[in-house]
Amino acid sequence: MTTSIWKAKASNNHYPPLQGQLEVDIAIVGGGITGITSAYLLAKSGVRVAVLESMQVGGGTTAGSTGNLYTMVDNRLHHIQAKFDKQTARTVAESRTAAVDFIEQLTLDYDIECSFKRQPWILYTESGEEKKIIQKTKEALRDFGLEVEELQSLPLPFQIDSAIKVENQAQFNPAAFVSGLAQNIEKDRCKIFENTPVHHIEKGSPHILHTPNGKVTAGKVILATHSPKGVYALHSKLFPHREYALAAKLKSGEYPEGIFWSTDSKTHPSLRSYDTADGKYLITVGYHHKVGQEDPQKDYFGDLEKNLRRIYDVEEVVYKWSAQHYKPADGLPYIGESSDDNIYVATGFSTDGLTYGVVSAMIFKDLLTGKENKWAKTYDAKRFTPLKSAKPFIKENLNVLKEYLKDIPGKAEAGMFSEVKKGEGKIIEMKDEKWAVHRDEDGKLCAASAVCTHMDCIVNWNNEEKTWDCPCHGSRFRPTGEVIEGPAFSPLDKRQINPEK
Numbered sequence: 001m002t003t004s005i006w007k008a009k010a011s012n013n014h015y016p017p018l019q020g021q022l023e024v025d026i027a028i029v030g031g032g033i034t035g036i037t038s039a040y041l042l043a044k045s046g047v048r049v050a051v052l053e054s055m056q057v058g059g060g061t062t063a064g065s066t067g068n069l070y071t072m073v074d075n076r077l078h079h080i081q082a083k084f085d086k087q088t089a090r091t092v093a094e095s096r097t098a099a100v101d102f103i104e105q106l107t108l109d110y111d112i113e114c115s116f117k118r119q120p121w122i123l124y125t126e127s128g129e130e131k132k133i134i135q136k137t138k139e140a141l142r143d144f145g146l147e148v149e150e151l152q153s154l155p156l157p158f159q160i161d162s163a164i165k166v167e168n169q170a171q172f173n174p175a176a177f178v179s180g181l182a183q184n185i186e187k188d189r190c191k192i193f194e195n196t197p198v199h200h201i202e203k204g205s206p207h208i209l210h211t212p213n214g215k216v217t218a219g220k221v222i223l224a225t226h227s228p229k230g231v232y233a234l235h236s237k238l239f240p241h242r243e244y245a246l247a248a249k250l251k252s253g254e255y256p257e258g259i260f261w262s263t264d265s266k267t268h269p270s271l272r273s274y275d276t277a278d279g280k281y282l283i284t285v286g287y288h289h290k291v292g293q294e295d296p297q298k299d300y301f302g303d304l305e306k307n308l309r310r311i312y313d314v315e316e317v318v319y320k321w322s323a324q325h326y327k328p329a330d331g332l333p334y335i336g337e338s339s340d341d342n343i344y345v346a347t348g349f350s351t352d353g354l355t356y357g358v359v360s361a362m363i364f365k366d367l368l369t370g371k372e373n374k375w376a377k378t379y380d381a382k383r384f385t386p387l388k389s390a391k392p393f394i395k396e397n398l399n400v401l402k403e404y405l406k407d408i409p410g411k412a413e414a415g416m417f418s419e420v421k422k423g424e425g426k427i428i429e430m431k432d433e434k435w436a437v438h439r440d441e442d443g444k445l446c447a448a449s450a451v452c453t454h455m456d457c458i459v460n461w462n463n464e465e466k467t468w469d470c471p472c473h474g475s476r477f478r479p480t481g482e483v484i485e486g487p488a489f490s491p492l493d494k495r496q497i498n499p500e501k
């Protein structure tokens with residue numbers, strides 16, 4: 001089933017779409033963990049809030065994650081320490097620990113059924129070559145006062161070289177958490193709307209947010225859309241990656257307990273178990289690549305499954321899904337006011353955003369109600385860190401430039417509509433313009449301009465997921481051109497097909 005296990009196991013309360021006009025103090029675009037936790041905290045502080053969600057609350061990347069909560073970071077705390085300083089890494093560790101504790105508190109206060117469970121976090125290496133990563137991570141974590149245990153073996157069915165373990169991290173069902181928290185937001189001060197995409201923000205004082213059947217006037221806006229909607233210089237410092245996940249049933253019934261991370265940075269598969277009413281599942285996540293730049297020869301889901309079957313007696317793969325994350329140029333997320341007055345962003349979470357999303361909400365609660373926040377400066381979205389960002393910034397933006405160069409004439413994938421087979425998408429050149437042409441399983445053709453509506457890059461066909469993906473800044477579109485995710489506001493421009501061509 002190509003849906004995430006979290007969505008399948010979480011019940012969502014349904015919210016109506018926005019009809020008509022509304023005035024609030026703060027409009028929150030996006031109802032993932034960042035948007036809903038921000039709405040909860042702001043409404044509790046006495047502010048009038050509206051959440052505008054284009055699809056379903058908690059159904060975005062939050063439901064595409066692995067559902068792990070931890071102090072550590074994907075990019076490792078010792079890298080942050082090396083790039084910035086000890087104090088910055090300490091702030092990251094402190095804010096993330098506080099966010100995990102806060103999530104736990106919320107689940108207890110409101111009895112949110114989301115399988116929240118304290119679990120150990122384990123980093124292991126299978127080869128001696130990566131022992132150094134284990135050693136450095138261990139030293140950094142001990143520096144931050146965390147108790148680190150060294151291990152020589154793990155409850156996993158393969159040999160390891162070495163590992164470290166930190167107790168008291170956590171796991172949950174993120175979609176169920178967000179759905180449960182949404183039900184407990186103060187209703188007098190917060191309105192939630194689903195199926196309400198914001199397709200334009202008229203910037204001003206106040207800002208006006210336009211949706212298909214209504215508009216919202218708000219003094220302040222939070223773009224809790226994972227990647228900020230619209231054109232921001234910040235996008236040149238965010239590098240979008242897709243990653244694959246699956247949940248399987250095992251024959252043996254021996255499911256490992258904990259958060260298992262491998263040091264293998266290439267495939268980066270992580271493992272965890274999840275206990276449900278219909279039994280346990282083993283979840284594995286990995287094999288990431290830049291959005292819109294997958295290797296067409298590769299079968300990412302297939303490779304992930306092969307890797308799992310290599311080590312486990314898999315009975316059945318029940319769920320598979322993929323999701324997107326944005327790596328920040330200097331290794332820290334961007335949280336705070338954007339280059340537009342009173343428009344706030346929370347992005348660049350890498351694969352650590354369930355916790356960073358809650359850190360963002362805690363920061364927004366203070367910043368948007370006129371209070372100081374001790375973590376805000378570290379994550380400031382307007383920070384300028386050229387030396388710390390330079391290497392990835394240059395590498396990634398050269399990669400973006402390479403994608404822009406695809407717009408030169410003559411670089412099309414097909415010359416005739418007949419070359420586009422059922423279920424396929426191809427770029428065809430028509431009147432000096434590139435078209436994104438798709439033929440559905442019934443043989444019906446549809447076409448749109450292949451120029452991404454965010455910043456004019458040429459989209460690529462993603463055959464695995466049957467979508468048009470922008471390789472520059474990560475916008476993704478349905479085969480017929482509607483926006484799925486990423487910074488683009490507008491759909492690909494529709495084109496009329498002359499079937500004779």
Ligand SMILES: Cc1cc2nc3c(=O)[nH]c(=O)nc-3n(C[C@H](O)[C@H](O)[C@H](O)COP(=O)(O)OP(=O)(O)OC[C@H]3O[C@@H](n4cnc5c(N)ncnc54)[C@H](O)[C@@H]3O)c2cc1C
Nearest residue numbers: 030032033034054060061062065066067068198352353354
């Ligand atoms: C494979 C994978 C595994 C991960 N595992 C973990 C993990 O174990 N732990 C962890 O901490 N992090 C993990 N992450 C990262 C984490 O999932 C994300 O960082 C986090 O969920 C981001 O939450 P969010 O609320 O900011 O964004 P989202 O959950 O994506 O929410 C944004 C919402 O905005 C809505 N939206 C977008 N555009 C509009 C619009 N125009 N109008 C209205 N609404 C709009 C979307 O529909 C969506 O619901 C993982 C990420 C990936 C890809």
